[in-house]
Structure formats: structure tokens, C-alpha cells
Amino acid sequence: MKPYVYIAHPIPEHVESYIAEHCDYNIWNDSNEKIPKERLKEELKNADGAMLTGQPVDEELLAATENLKAVSTVSVGYDRYDIDALKKYNVYGTHTPYVLDDTVADLIFGLILSGGRRIAELHEYVKAGEWGVEPDSAFYGYDIHHSTLGIIGMGRIGEKIVQRARFGFEMDIVYHNRSRKPELEETFDAVRLELNELLSRADFVVVMVPLTDETKQLIGEEELRLMKSSAVLINGARGPVVDENALVAALQEKSIFSASLDVFEQEPLPKDHPLLDLPNVTLTPHIGSATQKTDEEMMMRAAVNMVEGASGQTPQDVIKEQR
Ligand SMILES: NC(=O)c1ccc[n+]([C@@H]2O[C@H](COP(=O)([O-])OP(=O)(O)OC[C@H]3O[C@@H](n4cnc5c(N)ncnc54)[C@H](O)[C@@H]3O)[C@@H](O)[C@H]2O)c1
Numbered sequence: 001m002k003p004y005v006y007i008a009h010p011i012p013e014h015v016e017s018y019i020a021e022h023c024d025y026n027i028w029n030d031s032n033e034k035i036p037k038e039r040l041k042e043e044l045k046n047a048d049g050a051m052l053t054g055q056p057v058d059e060e061l062l063a064a065t066e067n068l069k070a071v072s073t074v075s076v077g078y079d080r081y082d083i084d085a086l087k088k089y090n091v092y093g094t095h096t097p098y099v100l101d102d103t104v105a106d107l108i109f110g111l112i113l114s115g116g117r118r119i120a121e122l123h124e125y126v127k128a129g130e131w132g133v134e135p136d137s138a139f140y141g142y143d144i145h146h147s148t149l150g151i152i153g154m155g156r157i158g159e160k161i162v163q164r165a166r167f168g169f170e171m172d173i174v175y176h177n178r179s180r181k182p183e184l185e186e187t188f189d190a191v192r193l194e195l196n197e198l199l200s201r202a203d204f205v206v207v208m209v210p211l212t213d214e215t216k217q218l219i220g221e222e223e224l225r226l227m228k229s230s231a232v233l234i235n236g237a238r239g240p241v242v243d244e245n246a247l248v249a250a251l252q253e254k255s256i257f258s259a260s261l262d263v264f265e266q267e268p269l270p271k272d273h274p275l276l277d278l279p280n281v282t283l284t285p286h287i288g289s290a291t292q293k294t295d296e297e298m299m300m301r302a303a304v305n306m307v308e309g310a311s312g313q314t315p316q317d318v319i320k321e322q323r
């Protein structure tokens with residue numbers, strides 16, 4: 001008998017065909033509405049595996065399952081998993097590392113460029129028909145090349161950003177990470193610093209840590225105050241890693257030059273959010289991995305993880321806390 005799995009969001013046809021070869025399955029096919037939690041609990045009651053993304057996997061959900069062996073998210077970040085609950089119910093949590101690294105690093109570079117050279121701000125200016133006879137200095141930004149890039153969270157994606165920064169833009173690299181990375185230091189002439197020192201030295205500060213109890217609000221009022229008034233903050237990680245109120249205040253006071261954000265405390269960003277009134281921001285709707293090619297690779301990788309787990313194997317991308 002094939003294992004039974006439930007997929008809580010639409011998936012591409014070829015991914016569905018792969019799942020159909022190995023499992024009996026059902027899918028929530030409505031791309032405009034998330035599956036309600038009560039319905040999800042019912043659907044997972046007899047499932048051996050599940051693919052669900054952007055929804056909490058917590059004690060309440062897991063307690064409602066009888067056979068579940070693996071949950072699979074189509075994302076590398078897995079902050080929606082209650083890891084203690086996964087362990088308690090003997091359910092593997094999986095994610096999709098590696099396949100999105102270059103795509104996310106590309107976007108982060110776009111955010112760096114936009115933040116330094118005011119691309120989003122001046123795009124709005126031109127589109128509003130305001131381009132007149134102002135002096136060149138009205139459009140000055142800051143150079144990216146030969147400046148200092150600080151990465152907070154030097155993991156898989158951080159390394160791809162550094163590659164672009166060092167070899168493309170000849171930037172100096174400083175980083176803050178749990179562990180030292182001697183090979184990376186050698187390859188990219190990178191220097192590991194304490195967080196506060198990185199914040200005061202870097203021209204561009206990229207936040208790329210996972211969201212955990214430890215990293216929640218890692219960048220708050222005090223940390224922002226350490227940054228140069230010419231510095232740009234780029235958050236490509238998760239919204240709650242940065243204290244958004246403190247960031248808005250810093251941008252209003254111009255104690256930092258600008259911020260480029262792909263992630264927010266609340267997504268979608270509320271229509272009355274104060275960030276929307278600021279000129280010195282570049283805002284994107286959580287699109288780090290959003291190319292069709294990468295999205296499909298992530299979907300496939302997540303499907304393989306789910307099928308492996310539902311079939312009683314150890315999935316290839318079990319989260320590190322369960323390895
Ligand atoms: N914007 C997007 O669309 C998008 C896309 C992909 C990933 N992300 C986010 O980026 C995160 C990083 O992805 P990754 O694949 O590079 O992960 P990774 O695990 O390879 O790297 C994270 C790094 O952060 C370090 N770290 C963790 N906690 C730390 C702390 N308290 N202080 C200092 N360093 C710490 C780890 O040691 C690791 O080196 C994901 O967890 C996800 O939340 C966002």
C-alpha cells in the first residue's frame with residue numbers, strides 16, 4: 001500500500017506526477033486562500049506526510065495526527081516549526097536548503113544597490129514627473145564598490161552574497177556568525193567581528209540569520225544607533241529579526257541612510273504601515289527565492305523530502321535540530 005500524503009497548497013504538475021508515483025494524496029488547490037487550520041487538522045489526521053508552507057506546525061496540529069512521519073516546508077527558513085513538538089510526536093521537519101542560495105543572493109544584491117544608489121526612491125521620483133533641473137548632488141548616493149559589507153549570519157546564502165561582493169564589487173567583507181569560518185576568511189579576506197563592531201564598521205549591513213528565540217529583535221534601537229549615518233540596512237532574513245518601530249524611527253531621523261527590506265514583521269505589509277511613507281526605503285514583497293526555476297526546484301525538493309519521510313526513510317533535508 002502506498003503512503004498517504006496531504007499537500008496544503010497548489011504545486012506544479014510535474015511535482016504532482018512525482019508524488020502520484022509514490023503516494024496516494026490530496027491537495028488544497030486554492031491559491032487565493034490558505035487552508036483553514038481546522039480543515040488542515042482533519043486532512044492530516046490520517047496522513048503519513050504533509051507539505052505545508054508558511055503555516056505554524058505546532059503542538060495543536062501535531063496532536064491531531066495519527067500517522068504523520070514528516071512535514072515538509074517549501075522554504076529554507078523553518079521558524080514556523082515548533083521543534084520541541086516535532087520531537088515529541090516523532091515527526092521529521094524538513095526544509096529546502098541550497099537550491100535557492102544564488103537566487104536569494106541575487107535579490108540581496110539588488111537591495112544593496114538600490115539602498116546605496118537610491119534606485120527605488122529615484123524611480124518613484126522620475127515616475128512622479130518630478131525630475132527637473134536640480135543639481136547632481138540632489139541624486140547622490142553611496143558607492144557600493146570598495147565599500148565594506150557586513151553580513152550577520154554567514155550561512156549558505158551569506159556566502160553567495162559575499163562571493164558577489166568580493167569578486168564583483170571588490171568590497172571588504174566583515175561578518176558576524178555563531179562559528180568562525182576559516183576557509184571563507186581565506187577565500188574572501190573576510191574578518192569575523194562581534195555584532196557591535198560589525199555594525200559600526202560596515203557600510204552595508206545584511207541580516208541573513210534564521211529567526212529563532214535568540215535572533216528575534218537582534219537589531220533594535222541600540223544596534224541601529226551603532227550604524228554609520230551613511231549606512232544601509234538590508235533585511236533578507238525574517239521581519240522579526242529587526243525591531244521595525246526602531247527602524248522606522250532611525251529612518252525618519254536619518255540616523256542611517258536607508259533600509260532595503262524583503263521581509264516584515266507582518267506580511268503582507270499593512271496598508272497604513274509607516275514604512276510606506278518613507279522615501280529612504282526599498283521594499284519588496286518577500287521575493288528572495290521568487291523565480292519560477294528556483295520555486296520549482298524548491299517544490300520538488302520539498303516533495304522528495306515528504307515522500308521519503310512518509311515512506312519511513314530519513315528525508316535528505318531533515319532540519320539540523322533533528323539530525
Ligand atoms: N527573503 C527570503 O525570501 C529568504 C529566502 C531564503 C532564506 N531566507 C531566510 O534566511 C535565513 C538564512 O538562510 P541560510 O540558508 O543562509 O541559512 P544557514 O543556516 O545556512 O545560515 C544561517 C547562519 O546564521 C548563523 N546564526 C544563527 N543564529 C545566529 C546568531 N544568533 N548569531 C549569529 N549567527 C547566527 C548560523 O550559524 C548560520 O551560519 C533563513 O533561515 C530564512 O529565514 C529568506
Ligand SMILES: O=C(O)[C@H](O)CO
Nearest residue numbers: 074075076077288289
Ligand atoms: O525561507 C525561505 O526559503 C524564504 O523566505 C521563502 O519563504
